Amino acid sequence: MAAYKGHRMNPDKFEKGQIKLYIFVIPLVLITGLPIIFILFHAFKPMEELFAFPPKFITTHPTLDNFRNLFKASRSAGIPLSKYVFNSLLITLVVVVSSIIISSGCAYALSKLKFRGRKTLFKINQLALMFVPVAVMIPRYLVVEKFGLVDTYWSQILPLIPLPVALFLLKQFIDEVPDELIEAAYMDGATELHIFAKIVIPLSRPALATAAILVFQQVWTNLEASNYYINDESLKTLAFYMNTLTGASSNTVSGQGIAAAASLLMFLPNLILFCILQRHVMNTMAHSGIK
Amino acid sequence: MRQHHFKRGGVARKSQFNKAGYGFSAPYYILFAVFILAPVVMAVALSFTNFNTIQAPKLVGFLNYINLITSDDVFMQYVLPNTVKYALIVGVGGYVLSFLLAWALANMTKVPRTIFALILYSPSMTTGVAMAVLWKIMFTGDQTGYLNSWLMDLGIINEPIIWLTNANYLLPIVIIIGLWSSMGVGFLSILAGLLNQDESLYEAAAIDGVKNRFQEMIYVTIPSMKPQMLFAAVMQIVGAFQNGQIASLLAGNPTPGYSAQLIVNHIEDYGFIRYEMGYAAAVSVVLLLIVQIFSKISQKLFGEREGR
Numbered sequence: 001m002a003a004y005k006g007h008r009m010n011p012d013k014f015e016k017g018q019i020k021l022y023i024f025v026i027p028l029v030l031i032t033g034l035p036i037i038f039i040l041f042h043a044f045k046p047m048e049e050l051f052a053f054p055p056k057f058i059t060t061h062p063t064l065d066n067f068r069n070l071f072k073a074s075r076s077a078g079i080p081l082s083k084y085v086f087n088s089l090l091i092t093l094v095v096v097v098s099s100i101i102i103s104s105g106c107a108y109a110l111s112k113l114k115f116r117g118r119k120t121l122f123k124i125n126q127l128a129l130m131f132v133p134v135a136v137m138i139p140r141y142l143v144v145e146k147f148g149l150v151d152t153y154w155s156q157i158l159p160l161i162p163l164p165v166a167l168f169l170l171k172q173f174i175d176e177v178p179d180e181l182i183e184a185a186y187m188d189g190a191t192e193l194h195i196f197a198k199i200v201i202p203l204s205r206p207a208l209a210t211a212a213i214l215v216f217q218q219v220w221t222n223l224e225a226s227n228y229y230i231n232d233e234s235l236k237t238l239a240f241y242m243n244t245l246t247g248a249s250s251n252t253v254s255g256q257g258i259a260a261a262a263s264l265l266m267f268l269p270n271l272i273l274f275c276i277l278q279r280h281v282m283n284t285m286a287h288s289g290i291k
Numbered sequence: 292m293r294q295h296h297f298k299r300g301g302v303a304r305k306s307q308f309n310k311a312g313y314g315f316s317a318p319y320y321i322l323f324a325v326f327i328l329a330p331v332v333m334a335v336a337l338s339f340t341n342f343n344t345i346q347a348p349k350l351v352g353f354l355n356y357i358n359l360i361t362s363d364d365v366f367m368q369y370v371l372p373n374t375v376k377y378a379l380i381v382g383v384g385g386y387v388l389s390f391l392l393a394w395a396l397a398n399m400t401k402v403p404r405t406i407f408a409l410i411l412y413s414p415s416m417t418t419g420v421a422m423a424v425l426w427k428i429m430f431t432g433d434q435t436g437y438l439n440s441w442l443m444d445l446g447i448i449n450e451p452i453i454w455l456t457n458a459n460y461l462l463p464i465v466i467i468i469g470l471w472s473s474m475g476v477g478f479l480s481i482l483a484g485l486l487n488q489d490e491s492l493y494e495a496a497a498i499d500g501v502k503n504r505f506q507e508m509i510y511v512t513i514p515s516m517k518p519q520m521l522f523a524a525v526m527q528i529v530g531a532f533q534n535g536q537i538a539s540l541l542a543g544n545p546t547p548g549y550s551a552q553l554i555v556n557h558i559e560d561y562g563f564i565r566y567e568m569g570y571a572a573a574v575s576v577v578l579l580l581i582v583q584i585f586s587k588i589s590q591k592l593f594g595e596r597e598g599r
Binding site: 008009010011012013014018021022024025028029031032033035036038039042051052053054055057102103105106108109110113114115116118121124125128129130131132133134135136137138139140142143147158159161162164165167192196214217221228239242243246256259260262263264266267270271274275278281282283284285286288289290291 | 314327328329398407412414423
């Protein structure tokens with residue numbers, strides 16, 4: 001007789017057998033997590049602690065000096081910090097919203113509307129999951145230039161809207177929406193637009209949240225556009241500005257603190273958004289398989 | 292599957308052929324064609340030319356590829372071996388690690404699982420600025436650097452090591468950072484796949500003689516979630532190559548003695564520093580091919596056999 005009974009994933013209670021798992025996982029979680037905690041601590045260190053010898057991991061006298069210096073540094077530059085913040089917020093908002101609308105509409109079509117070529121279109125997108133943007137940054141630049149988008153907001157918006165992973169996850173999720181619901185709506189005389197807005201969108205909220213996070217991460221930290229497509233300083237983004245702070249001035253004394261504050265400011269929105277939406281992300285990922 | 296008998300002809304027709312599909316998918320695919328497909332096609336076209344961005348591209352046939360293979364010593368001696376090493380350790384190693392971690396987490400209760408998963412995923416959100424600042428400070432070259440200070444405290448080294456300019460250490464550092472940030476979307480996908488497994492499979496397997504958790508993992512778990520495994524593999528490959536850029540952020544481009552020069556850095560070097568766009572495009576095509584090869588291998592491993 002088989003003594004082993006088979007076990008369940010996702011146990012409800014802690015059992016002794018799980019201790020082994022903790023012994024394996026906890027060291028790796030610590031190694032992964034410490035640098036992240038470090039980013040948090042470092043941003044609030046006063047000057048003495050930033051340059052303490054031996055270096056200190058934990059901040060004992062937290063201060064907002066680094067953030068103050070960050071604002072001061074931006075005041076002496078030609079462009080006020082608020083302009084970069086405004087650019088980043090505008091670009092991020094427009095990209096995330098339009099990407100979600102465009103990708104979910106497309107995912108609905110690929111999943112529920114029968115038209116010639118839809119399988120091929122989905123296959124092409126699936127191939128593009130393997131798209132490594134850095135590999136083609138040069139031709140991407142040439143495209144942006146050909147369309148006359150250099151030095152416009154459009155160059156920071158349009159290239160970032162199509163994200164193959166987002167479309168893929170949305171389509172896989174919308175596949176789960178029962179066809180009967182949609183057919184019943186047709187019977188009531190609903191149009192496709194109506195079905196999309198009233199049935200598909202509300203039912204695929206987890207996937208929409210996931211797509212939003214993935215697009216947000218791409219846009220918020222994007223340097224490619226500001227670095228290569230934009231010469232006009234007043235159109236560049238916060239990510240770009242933060243990067244210049246960490247590059248050129250990080251060797252100066254106040255530069256270190258400013259860089260630490262900058263990296264926290266860039267990282268935090270990602271973390272907060274993910275914490276809020278993590279349940280939706282896991283729900284979406286359950287349907288992420290490539291068949 | 293459709294048992295409904297539709298009385299209105301319009302509805303029945305719509306389930307056969309629906310033109311609205313074009314309208315809904317057009318905006319995405321237009322942008323896709325312009326900013327994803329066109330650059331790939333252009334990269335292939337440019338790779339057969341000599342192009343310095345000022346004069347019009349000149350056709351040179353396979354010259355760029357021939358030069359890449361026969362006379363680019365940096366590519367053959369450093370870039371290619373570095374990339375292979377990096378891809379194997381960060382791509383394959385990171386993938387195995389994310390599976391094992393996801394599996395361990397799936398066997399834990401909900402609260403610790405959620406916390407651990409969040410921590411393990413967090414490096415994937417630490418891109419660009421935060422990443423560069425963090426690791427620059429960790430690997431500072433004098434005794435005020437964290438790593439130097441710890442190693443000196445432990446008595447492992449006597450003098451601080453100048454990590455980021457030392458050709459011996461740079462590639463290992465880039466690999467460690469790559470591994471650190473490899474619990475990304477693929478990891479979440481595997482975890483979700485594990486949590487949604489069909490329990491009856493496990494009971495059946497136990498009756499069929501599966502004796503322990505390891506056997507269960509090999510014979511039941513992995514085969515039953517191949518689609519997630521494939522998605523995760525693709526995400527891992529792309530992530531690994533994308534993260535390679537960190538070397539230029541930490542040590543500049545080219546990296547000291549080309550010690551951590553990966554294909555991505557090589558493209559940057561030729562494209563945006565030397566403005567030899569044709570040559571850079573040829574290197575890009577090689578990178579896209581390498582990614583394709585890796586994903587073909589993963590498809591062989593995890594792909595479900597189709598009727599084709």
